[in-house]
Amino acid sequence: MLSGRTLSAYFMPQYFYICGMYQPILDHIAGYVSLSPQEQELCCSLFTQRKFKKYQFLLQEGNICQYDYFVITGCLRQYEVNDDGREYVVQFAFENWWIADWQSMLHNKPSIFNIDALESSEVLMIEKNDLDRLFREIPAMDTYFRKMMTSAFLSLQRRLLFQQKTAEERYADFFNTYGHFEQRISQQHIASYLGITRETLSRIKSQHVRQLKP
Amino acid sequence: MLSGRTLSAYFMPQYFYICGMYQPILDHIAGYVSLSPQEQELCCSLFTQRKFKKYQFLLQEGNICQYDYFVITGCLRQYEVNDDGREYVVQFAFENWWIADWQSMLHNKPSIFNIDALESSEVLMIEKNDLDRLFREIPAMDTYFRKMMTSAFLSLQRRLLFQQKTAEERYADFFNTYGHFEQRISQQHIASYLGITRETLSRIKSQHVRQLKP
């Protein structure tokens, strides 16, 4: 193992990873744990960057989810299509959010979800094997993902609680989670996240406007 | 650090931890990661065992959740009481399940949940500080909890999807999660887990019976 940052940078060209495209994810990780330059290097080297056009699929129902995605720019959505053809959005992912079907990835089973881009998006993606390698070689990544998973768990729990409330309260809750992103998502997608029809959402919104006008 | 199991057992009385009460949790951990005897020792030493009588609270709304609980025997339930006084069960916990309000524990905020015993129960409990110590001193515990959290996340995700379906479908799903535990939970608690009233659950069940009779 090389010890100094400067020395290794000289001998190891992959140190160039620590720049540009990879900065957002390093920053995000740094918010939870600290990685040595060597660890940052290894980490970045295992990610691939890729662009997706609007409406392009990152994962389609029936396929096995191969990657965990980290959004650099743009907006993704993970959703299920039920037997009647109705869509239910499980999660939106904006800048600095992770998205994947863990059920599928973990157990190598066909996914029941679709993941697609609502805007043209840039992502960093890491294969399951490489993620496992990260966990093996960098203990701090275990910690990082433990914390990520905990916070993902807590958002889901919060959402489950709100799912018990009326459509109007759920709409209000949407702002707490996705707040200023609202402009970037169409109403039908918001409705499909809230678990109501677009008609009901439309009516809720018009009632709100009426309440504001005295 | 002492190297051999027998030698340490001789000199370190706390090796007695590895027996009886602590076996279930060591077995559970061993299902995910492997700990050295010394690590098992440290781990057990940080847990307290305690019994709770039926209907006794482990956590009450407004208090800060201090412990993560691991159920040895019995059955616990975590639930929210909404503004109308209606209860919503977030999770049941039977043998070998973890339960806690992570939101409260992580951020040291008053809990919105109650946790109580539906049967008289024996649990192992660990304080937040001690859990943090485990993470610091035993890297494998980071891995273990990452995996626990991932599976907790996936159950919640599954539940969120089912919450979109009809009451009848949700009732069917209940069996997939809590299957043979059904006999141990009263209908009103099942209803409160499904997010429906006990009347609706009663009607669903009687319709099922009617369908079976030709």
Add this chain to the structure above:
DNA sequence: ACCATGATGTGATAAATATCACATGATTTA
């Protein structure tokens, strides 16, 4: 064993939301 209390069953009615149908408005594309 009896009584009190809690759990469950069932009818009548109310409330929330979905469905269907169609109008209007906005955006993309040829």
Add this chain to the structure above:
DNA sequence: TAAATCATGTGATATTTATCACATCATGGT
């Protein structure tokens, strides 16, 4: 720029589930 396509608004009605009211059944405590 016109046409086509997609997104949103709104009315009438249907469906699901909640609410309230009360009956019946089960169970634990004295």
